[in-house]
Amino acid sequence: MSELYTQSRLEKVLKAGHLGVTSECGPPRGSDAEEVKKKGLLIKDYVDAVNVTDNQTAMTRMSSLAACIHLKLLGIEPVLQMVTRDRNRVALQSDILGAASFDIPNMLCLSGDHQSFGDCKSGQNVHDLDSMQLVQTVRYMRDEGKFLGGDAIKRPPRIFVGAAANPFADPFEIRVPRLAKKIACGAEFIQTQCIYNIDKFKEWMRQAVERGLHEKAFIMAGMTPMKSVGMAKYMKNRVPGMDVPDEIIARLAGVPKDKQAEEGINICVEHILELKEVKGVAGFHIMAIEWEEKVPEIIKRAGLYPRPQV
Amino acid sequence: MIIAKKKPIEEIIGEVENYDRLLILGCNECVTVCEAGGKKEVEILASALRMNFMAKGKEKVIDEKTLERQCDHEYLEEIRANIDKYDAIVSLACGVGVQFAAEKYQTMPLIPGVNTVCLGANEDRGLWTERCQACGSCILARTGGICPVSRCAKRVMNGPCGGSTKGKCEISKDVDCAWQLIVDRLKALNKMDDYEIVAPIKDWSTDRAGGPRKVTREDVKI
Numbered sequence: 001m002s003e004l005y006t007q008s009r010l011e012k013v014l015k016a017g018h019l020g021v022t023s024e025c026g027p028p029r030g031s032d033a034e035e036v037k038k039k040g041l042l043i044k045d046y047v048d049a050v051n052v053t054d055n056q057t058a059m060t061r062m063s064s065l066a067a068c069i070h071l072k073l074l075g076i077e078p079v080l081q082m083v084t085r086d087r088n089r090v091a092l093q094s095d096i097l098g099a100a101s102f103d104i105p106n107m108l109c110l111s112g113d114h115q116s117f118g119d120c121k122s123g124q125n126v127h128d129l130d131s132m133q134l135v136q137t138v139r140y141m142r143d144e145g146k147f148l149g150g151d152a153i154k155r156p157p158r159i160f161v162g163a164a165a166n167p168f169a170d171p172f173e174i175r176v177p178r179l180a181k182k183i184a185c186g187a188e189f190i191q192t193q194c195i196y197n198i199d200k201f202k203e204w205m206r207q208a209v210e211r212g213l214h215e216k217a218f219i220m221a222g223m224t225p226m227k228s229v230g231m232a233k234y235m236k237n238r239v240p241g242m243d244v245p246d247e248i249i250a251r252l253a254g255v256p257k258d259k260q261a262e263e264g265i266n267i268c269v270e271h272i273l274e275l276k277e278v279k280g281v282a283g284f285h286i287m288a289i290e291w292e293e294k295v296p297e298i299i300k301r302a303g304l305y306p307r308p309q310v
Numbered sequence: 311m312i313i314a315k316k317k318p319i320e321e322i323i324g325e326v327e328n329y330d331r332l333l334i335l336g337c338n339e340c341v342t343v344c345e346a347g348g349k350k351e352v353e354i355l356a357s358a359l360r361m362n363f364m365a366k367g368k369e370k371v372i373d374e375k376t377l378e379r380q381c382d383h384e385y386l387e388e389i390r391a392n393i394d395k396y397d398a399i400v401s402l403a404c405g406v407g408v409q410f411a412a413e414k415y416q417t418m419p420l421i422p423g424v425n426t427v428c429l430g431a432n433e434d435r436g437l438w439t440e441r442c443q444a445c446g447s448c449i450l451a452r453t454g455g456i457c458p459v460s461r462c463a464k465r466v467m468n469g470p471c472g473g474s475t476k477g478k479c480e481i482s483k484d485v486d487c488a489w490q491l492i493v494d495r496l497k498a499l500n501k502m503d504d505y506e507i508v509a510p511i512k513d514w515s516t517d518r519a520g521g522p523r524k525v526t527r528e529d530v531k532i
Contacts, residue, residue, distance in 0.1 A: 085464070089511070111471050114463050114481050125464065132468040133511045148511070166472035171493050174470075177506050181468060185508055193472055240473035240480035 001215065005142070005188075008105035008160035009077050010049040012310040013283075014189065014218040019276065020283030021304050022079060022191065022220065023295050024051035025071070027062035033070045036062070039292045040071045046299045048307055049106055051079040051191070051285070055086065058118025065095055068104050079162065080104050083112025088128040089137070089148055096138055100157030108162040108191060109134040132185045135163050139186035163187035165219075167204035168197060168243035176207040183217045190217050191285040194224040194235070197243040198271060205280045214280035221275050224287045225294060226264035229253045265294060265301075272302040311340035311431070312404040313438040314347055314424040319358055322400060325421045326359070329397040330369075333389070334359075334423070335411070336376030337403035344438050346424045347402025349376040355402065355423060371395070380407025386414050393418060428460075446516025446523060452509065454495030461488035467509035 002015050014020045023043050028035040040050055050071060054064040068078035080099050082092065099107065111131045115123050129137060137148060138161045145156040163182040167175055179190065195201045201221070208214060226232045229252040236244035248267065255263045268286075275281050284304065288295050299305045326332055334356045342348025352374045363370045373396070377385040380403035398419040401408045405426040412420040428440035443460040449467075450457060459465045463481045470489030473480025477490045496502050514520070 111464050111466060114473070116463075116481050127465045128514060129511055130464070130466045130468050130509075131471075132508060136508075136511070164472065169470065169472045169474045170476055170487070171470075171474070171490055174493055174505060178468075178470075181506055181508055184506070185468075240475050 001188075001218075006105045006158040006160045007103060008049070009310060010079070010106055010189070011160040013048045013308055016308065016310055018283075018308045018310075019281075019304060020049075020189075020218065020220055021047045021286065021299060021307065022049050022051055022283070023047045023286045023288065023292070024053060024079075024081075025067065025292065026053045026056055026290070027064060027067035029059065029061050031062060033062075033067070036067045037070055037074060040074060040076045042292045043295045044074070044076050046296045046305055046307065047286075048283075049077040049079045051081055051108060051287075054081040054083045054110070054112065055118070056081075056113065058085070058113050058115045058120065060119055065099055065104075068099065069102050072102055072104060077106070078104050079106040079108050081108045081110060082134065083110045084127050084129050084131060084134055085112035085115065085125045088126050092129065092134060092137065093141065093147060096141060096157050096159070097153070100155070100159060103158075105158065106160045106162065107138055108164065109138065109187070110164055131163060132182055135161055135182060135185040135187050160188055161186055162189040162191060164193065165190045166193035166241050167195070167201050168193060169241035172200075172204075175204055176211065176213070179208055180211060180213055183213055187217055189282075190219045192220065192222040193241060194222045194287060195271065195275070196235075196248050197245050198274060200243060201275070202278055205278055209280040214282065218282035219280055220283040220285045221272075221281050222285045222287060223268050223272060223298075224289060225268035225291065225298065226252055226260075227291060228257070228260045228264070231264075265298060268298055269301045272298070272304070276302070311343055311429070312406070313344050313427045313430040313440070314341045314402075314404050315427050316346050316351065316355075316402075316424055317422065319355070319362075322355070322421065322423055323359065323362055326398060326400060329419070331371040331395060331397045332359070333373050333375060333392075333396045333399045335380070335389070335399050335401045335403070336374075337380045337401075337407050338376055338378050339381075339403075341403055341407075341424060342376075343432065347404075349374075351402055352376050355400070381410050383410075383414070386411055390415075443517075444523075445512075445514070446520075447513060449509070449512075452504070452507070454492045454499060454501070456488055456491045456495055458488050458492065461486070461491070467512060 025039040052064045052067045068080045071078045109131045115125050145153050165179045232249045232252050235242050252260050334352045336348050336352035356372050356374045359372050379385045400421045400423045402423040408422045429442040430438050430440045433439045440460050445459045474487040479485040479487045
């Protein structure tokens with residue numbers, strides 16, 4: 001895994017053997033690009049690339065591609081998130097080319113939260129492709145230089161392709177086989193669901209390493225600091241596929257309310273420090289939801305700053 | 311079979327209010343089995359309409375009839391002799407039956423009395439659940455006999471998605487995760503190795519996407 005296929009800084013950092021660091025920005029629920037630019041500039045120097053979410057939780061927002069372009073123009077490397085919920089294969093391929101025309105060098109392929117979670121509950125979903133087939137599509141467009149329909153693409157997209165993995169969803173026994181499948185489809189980097197259950201993550205990682213998957217794709221551990229005990233309980237009980245152990249809730253509940261955010265950051269930093277030592281972890285994806293200003297502190301305290309120059 | 315659900319009575323009343331002579335037309339097939347549009351439901355709806363209009367002091371003809379099938383020319387012909395006695399038909403058949411009747415009786419207003427829900431099975435007393443979306447290209451041989459098209463809310467071909475929790479779908483704790491069921495079946499069949507075979511991008515041209523579908527069989531044509 002050393003040959004470079006794209007202009008992606010993330011790809012260069014990971015392939016040079018450094019721990020990669022990514023974070024994310026949610027586009028605004030309006031057309032004011034300043035919001036996403038502000039978030040991007042807050043974290044610009046602390047990460048290798050910034051994921052831009054695609055109508056996350058099915059709430060309608062500014063398009064991921066447009067927000068990526070705003071970041072790119074500021075010199076911030078975006079990771080275009082694309083879900084298969086809202087677009088068919090025509091629109092997906094078209095947006096991939098659109099992204100490539102701005103030299104957006106990374107993409108994360110997802111299925112997306114069901115629309116019933118968002119503000120268009122009565123809308124259709126598309127799911128013409130699934131997330132693995134989207135990974136295959138981007139790789140095909142890049143490596144074969146062809147559309148799914150078989151025609152040649154003039155200036156094929158040069159995109160470093162990622163996928164998500166949730167080590168905590170059920171059934172657990174297929175979690176590593178599913179990761180293997182995504183990698184077999186062509187995923188070059190993996191960003192995981194937020195990790196709170198460290199032991200379960202380590203077991204998942206152990207199985208992944210046993211199969212040599214860490215040598216075929218860069219597995220970045222997903223981290224989200226808790227702002228409060230309320231958020232921890234919400235994540236535990238309401239967010240599908242999330243595993244928040246009771247110890248985390250107890251620890252946050254054990255400090256005064258005005259210290260809970262600080263404790264949440266402490267937990268996050270401790271987890272990163274612990275996971276840095278776990279074989280197969282190639283980096284960290286820090287999703288500080290509407291809390292981007294805390295990302296620099298987390299990254300500095302976790303010993304991931306300064307970012308390598310590649 | 312085709313699963314249907316009775317429409318709310320208020321909706322039906324709203325649709326038929328301006329007609330004086332109504333035929334409530336049931337179907338003896340799927341909608342009878344799923345207790346939405348058979349003889350019994352025709353009687354119940356007709357009585358409810360009579361009481362409603364009586365309370366409003368309106369005189370209306372409300373007749374009842376249940377055909378063997380409404381998706382068949384032969385049975386639909388049974389009402390031709392008396393069709394002029396009515397201003398409108400409330401059909402309790404599925405969407406297929408309603409349309410077939412409408413096509414046959416060009417000038418007769420047809421009002422659906424049920425919502426056609428899905429292709430499903432009678433899972434338990436009073437419980438009907440979806441099993442098929444008629445995608446036109448069956449993949450059940452590769453998914454342990456459980457259909458991800460009809461039973462996964464995201465029709466994920468290589469699942470489960472990250473929202474599968476304790477065997478349930480992210481949309482509701484009352485909905486089984488299709489991919490949990492598929493994995494359970496593959497295990498029972500001792501075919502877990504098949505799980506890692508990547509399902510190819512599906513050809514949806516045989517699905518709704520390809521336009522109205524038809525099956526033509528030259529060998530059985532007369």
